[in-house]
Amino acid sequence: MSDLHLPPIQPYHPTTFQERGVLVPFTTPLLGGTRARPAEKFGLDLVIPNPSGGPGVYILNWNSIDALCRPTIHDRQLSERIATIPSVAPSTIRRVAREVAAEGLAGEDARQAALNATDTDKNDRTVTNFLLLMRLIEQIGLFRDAGSGDPDMETRARLTVARIAPRIGRSPDWVATALEALGDVFSPIGVAGQPTQSRVPRLIALLRRTCADLTIWSRLQQQADQVAYVDMICSVAEHTLAIAETGIAQTHAMTANLPDLLMKWARDPDAIVRLAARPEWLLDGWDQICHIWDEATDDAASRAALIEIALLVPVLPREARDWADLELEADPKARWRRTIPLNEDWRTGGKVFELIARNERILAATC
Amino acid sequence: MADNATIQRATETRAIRHQVADAGDEKILRIVALLDEKSAPAGAQAILDPLRPRLAALRPPRPLRFERLLFMPFGSLVVPVLDWRPGKAVIPRSVLMAFGQTVRAGLGPAAADINRIIQDKTTHDTAAIMEAGEILWPGAATCLARTPAPIGWAATGLPDTVYADLARAIASVLRRAQDLRGMVRDAVIGATGPNEAALRRLFDGIAKESVEGCGMLVALLLEELPHAATHLRMLLAAGSGTPEWAILRQTMDRGVDDLLTQMEHPTGFDDKIRNAPLHEIGQEVARISALLRDIEAEADTAKHRPRLHAIRTKLDALCRQRFDTGLTERLVAPLASPTRAVDSAAQSGMETSVRDLRLLETAARDIGSAGHYRAQLEKATATVSAAAAAGILTPVRQVRLVELLAGPEAADALYRSLRTA
Numbered sequence: 006m007s008d009l010h011l012p013p014i015q016p017y018h019p020t021t022f023q024e025r026g027v028l029v030p031f032t033t034p035l036l037g038g039t040r041a042r043p044a045e046k047f048g049l050d051l052v053i054p055n056p057s058g059g060p061g062v063y064i065l066n067w068n069s070i071d072a073l074c075r076p077t078i079h080d081r082q083l084s085e086r087i088a089t090i091p092s093v094a095p096s097t098i099r100r101v102a103r104e105v106a107a108e109g110l111a112g113e114d115a116r117q118a119a120l121n122a123t124d125t126d127k128n129d130r131t132v133t134n135f136l137l138l139m140r141l142i143e144q145i146g147l148f149r150d151a152g153s154g155d156p157d158m159e160t161r162a163r164l165t166v167a168r169i170a171p172r173i174g175r176s177p178d179w180v181a182t183a184l185e186a187l188g189d190v191f192s193p194i195g196v197a198g199q200p201t202q203s204r205v206p207r208l209i210a211l212l213r214r215t216c217a218d219l220t221i222w223s224r225l226q227q228q229a230d231q232v233a234y235v236d237m238i239c240s241v242a243e244h245t246l247a248i249a250e251t252g253i254a255q256t257h258a259m260t261a262n263l264p265d266l267l268m269k270w271a272r273d274p275d276a277i278v279r280l281a282a283r284p285e286w287l288l289d290g291w292d293q294i295c296h297i298w299d300e301a302t303d304d305a306a307s308r309a310a311l312i313e314i315a316l317l318v319p320v321l322p323r324e325a326r327d328w329a330d331l332e333l334e335a336d337p338k339a340r341w342r343r344t345i346p347l348n349e350d351w352r353t354g355g356k357v358f359e360l361i362a363r364n365e366r367i368l369a370a371t372c
Numbered sequence: 373m374a375d376n377a378t379i380q381r382a383t384e385t386r387a388i389r390h391q392v393a394d395a396g397d398e399k400i401l402r403i404v405a406l407l408d409e410k411s412a413p414a415g416a417q418a419i420l421d422p423l424r425p426r427l428a429a430l431r432p433p434r435p436l437r438f439e440r441l442l443f444m445p446f447g448s449l450v451v452p453v454l455d456w457r458p459g460k461a462v463i464p465r466s467v468l469m470a471f472g473q474t475v476r477a478g479l480g481p482a483a484a485d486i487n488r489i490i491q492d493k494t495t496h497d498t499a500a501i502m503e504a505g506e507i508l509w510p511g512a513a514t515c516l517a518r519t520p521a522p523i524g525w526a527a528t529g530l531p532d533t534v535y536a537d538l539a540r541a542i543a544s545v546l547r548r549a550q551d552l553r554g555m556v557r558d559a560v561i562g563a564t565g566p567n568e569a570a571l572r573r574l575f576d577g578i579a580k581e582s583v584e585g586c587g588m589l590v591a592l593l594l595e596e597l598p599h600a601a602t603h604l605r606m607l608l609a610a611g612s613g614t615p616e617w618a619i620l621r622q623t624m625d626r627g628v629d630d631l632l633t634q635m636e637h638p639t640g641f642d643d644k645i646r647n648a649p650l651h652e653i654g655q656e657v658a659r660i661s662a663l664l665r666d667i668e669a670e671a672d673t674a675k676h677r678p679r680l681h682a683i684r685t686k687l688d689a690l691c692r693q694r695f696d697t698g699l700t701e702r703l704v705a706p707l708a709s710p711t712r713a714v715d716s717a718a719q720s721g722m723e724t725s726v727r728d729l730r731l732l733e734t735a736a737r738d739i740g741s742a743g744h745y746r747a748q749l750e751k752a753t754a755t756v757s758a759a760a761a762a763g764i765l766t767p768v769r770q771v772r773l774v775e776l777l778a779g780p781e782a783a784d785a786l787y788r789s790l791r792t793a
Contacts, residue, residue, distance in 0.1 A: 078775050078783040109768040110787075112723065113716040303498040305557030312563060348565045355654055355734035356562055358727040358776075 011073075014061035017052070019322045026052045027098045028290040028319075029087065030368050032111055034352035034360040035074040038317040040290075041067070041093050049088060054316050056352075058345035077361060079110040095285040096193070103372055111365045118369035126192065129203050134188030136196050138162050141184065141263045145169060173267050183270050190281045197257040205253065205284045208292050209246060215295040216242050222307055231308060233343075234315045238294075241318050245287050248321075248329040252283040283328055290319040296367040315345050397647065401432050408435050421452055421465075425639045429647035433494035438483070439472030441490060441504055442512055445549035446542075447596065449588055458534060461587030461623075461630065466528045467538060471516070473523040474539075475508075478515035482507055506550060513546035537584060544585025545592065548574050552589075556596045560655060571603050579619055586619055590627035594663065602666050628667055632676060635660070635683045645690040650698055651724075654731030657691055661738045684739055691736035692744055698729050699752055703773075707759040714759075719769050726752075726776040753777045 019025040026040030040052040049067035070076050070084050083105045090097050105111070106119035142148065142165045148156070156164075163177075166184075170177040195203035202210065216239045223235035259266045259277070270277055294314050301310035352360060395403065400423055407419065420427065428448065434440065443450055449462050456464035476483045486504045493500040516539040525535060545552075551570045558564055574593075578586055593604065604624050608617060634640050644656055664680055664687075667673060673680075702725035706718070714722070733745045753774055760770035767790045775783030 075780055078771060078780050078787055081780065081784050082787070109766075109772065112772065113720045117716070303557065304502055305554055306561055308558070309561045309563035346564055348563055351563045355658060355731045358730050358734075362724075362727055 017062040021324045022286040025322050027093050027095050030102050031080045032361050032364040033076045033080045058347035095289045111368050115369040118372040122372040130192040133192040194253050196260050208288050211295045212291050215298050234311050249284040249287045251329050256281045292371045296370045425643040429644045433496040436490040436493040439468045461591050470524040470528050475512040479511050509546045509549040513543045516543040540582045541584035544581040545588050559597050586623045590623045594627050594631050632679050650728040654735050658735035688740040704755050707755050710764045749777050
């Protein structure tokens with residue numbers, strides 16, 4: 006990374022998730038771990054991990070990417086399009102990233118993965134919508150004594166919506182639209198008892214598996230540093246998972262009384278959107294970490310991946326503690342004051358081509 | 373006197389050796405697979421001996437046998453028996469089986485554990501190699517340091533007096549095999565800096581090792597680790613005056629000399645650069661280039677300068693040749709005479725090849741011919757544009773290939789022009 010015109014390294018102790026920013030899936034090696042967040046006045050900030058492996062980050066104006074390094078064509082387009090979005094959230098960054106990947110700018114696999122992911126999300130939404138509707142029919146109980154298939158599902162749904170609408174003080178059309186909107190909001194985390202896993206539960210399972218792999222691997226390590234890295238990574242991951250699972254449980258609990266949920270939706274939909282989005286904010290950045298670990302195929306590659314991951318572990322903002330009904334100690338990453346011994350030349354020279362290819366594979370896996 | 377059957381077998385082996393000497397890569401790989409399947413080490417050795425340099429370049433997966441695993445840490449230090457002399461820091465191939473049997477007997481039940489791990493595995497199964505190596509290498513080092521009575525030594529064709537010195541030298545390397553292997557992989561990945569603690573551990577107690585063992589260790593470091601010479605110099609500077617210092621100084625001088633002699637030889641790196649899989653060449657050239665630079669950086673390098681110059685010239689020519697061939701075969705020819713439009717698999721294949729070629733070119737520019745590579749890449753970019761104009765490539769696939777060949781700025785300009793067109 007050129008050190009011309011670079012601002013000083015700044016401490017990085019975000020108190021909110023907005024301040025932490027959202028990971029942007031750049032493929033340029035020097036931009037690994039970069040986050041986007043709203044700037045103080047207008048536009049966006051780039052939050053770039055200290056490339057020397059020390060604590061702190063570079064915080065730069067969004068348009069400074071070109072001055073920092075030679076971004077790939079994918080990253081140029083991604084940063085241009087992100088600059089135009091009105092709000093930064095994991096879901097919006099993912100949508101833009103998919104659009105760029107679907108064009109093929111990060112390679113054939115990422116293109117296909119982006120197209121598949123859009124289909125998968127669509128299916129998740131359909132399943133969640135259906136389950137919410139089924140739950141509403143069940144909770145209202147108009148057809149408790151009816152035989153199966155009589156009347157058909159469409160009629161049951163229509164009659165149930167018509168029954169509940171006056172209780173909420175809205176029209177049946179409004180209720181139907183609200184149920185669809187709730188399906189969109191809930192689809193990333195799914196609803197309790199959903200037969201197939203939605204994206205967030207899939208990611209939770211992936212992160213649990215990665216932590217288990219890391220722990221097994223670290224038991225075979227003799228160097229205290231490596232064991233300490235694994236401890237720190239798994240500790241932050243466990244905190245994150247605990248809060249994310251609490252968030253999912255809280256959100257799922259709302260569907261136990263759908264008429265009540267619809268009334269809340271009528272009063273303050275943003276509050277429900279915010280609550281349902283918490284697990285995504287919490288887990289933002291962890292899927293890349295899991296796939297960096299998966300890319301390592303032998304012990305030396307695992308050691309290198311571990312160092313890279315230690316640099317990328319998302320800091321848990323203080324806001325996370327307000328989200329959980331759990332007794333949590335302070336963020337273990339915040340106590341981490343070590344310099345991670347990363348070779349600064351690693352992401353330049355001939356290695357760039359290999360690393361871009363790897364980052365494109367990770368992008369395909371995380372679409 | 374040999375019986376008729378033996379003479380017949382020897383004649384057949386000679387005939388096969390002649391046939392395979394000129395065989396193409398694919399044929400060689402088929403022969404190796406066939407011989408490995410037959411599991412007839414003695415006959416196979418005679419047939420494979422002339423092909424060893426090409427096999428080293430092609431690196432086909434071979435069954436992970438006990439002896440093969442035992443000698444993995446020695447890399448190119450295993451040589452035909454005719455290239456071996458007492459005191460030379462190399463191992464004659466004919467002793468591998470005897471040492472394997474001796475170690476196997478010395479390890480006792482642990483040998484069975486190793487066999488269980490390596491069963492049905494190949495030389496490409498890194499995890500199995502590491503797992504079994506962790507048991508085998510230190511165990512074998514302890515065993516051979518005691519120089520137990522050898523098993524099957526008569527078949528090596530070498531005098532009994534040679535055994536003890538070789539056993540001790542092999543033990544010196546095996547004792548450090550895991551550290552050495554870890555350092556080499558760290559260097560290949562490049563994410564972490566040099567592990568000085570591991571390097572120090574490598575030379576801990578070196579004064580107690582035999583001269584041959586020391587020589588093998590230095591030769592392996594110089595050959596496998598791009599910046600080994602620098603590290604060794606650092607160690608020398610730190611330990612001036614100690615017994616280790618004298619031994620290291622002497623073995624390093626000899627190691628550098630041997631390595632230069634090896635690189636000057638037509639089989640030095642020529643086969644590897646010409647025949648190794650494309651994805652390995654860039655790394656290999658970067659390693660040789662770093663090594664040459666480090667040797668040049670030595671204070672008393674003047675004596676090596678003419679030799680280094682000749683080696684660089686040879687390496688430069690080989691790199692250009694491999695780059696040009698690779699670019700033509702993997703990109704220019706398929707685009708210039710396509711049978712149909714480039715599909716997803718073909719595009720991914722071309723991108724991988726161009727990436728490997730850029731890795732080679734980035735390393736080769738350090739040796740020379742920067743202008744040649746620039747011109748070749750420009751020509752290839754023109755071919756890509758022509759293919760896109762002919763409808764062979766979609767606009768985005770063209771952009772991707774231009775990015776790899778000419779850089780992201782050129783790709784960005786093209787992308788914008790295509791969007792506004």
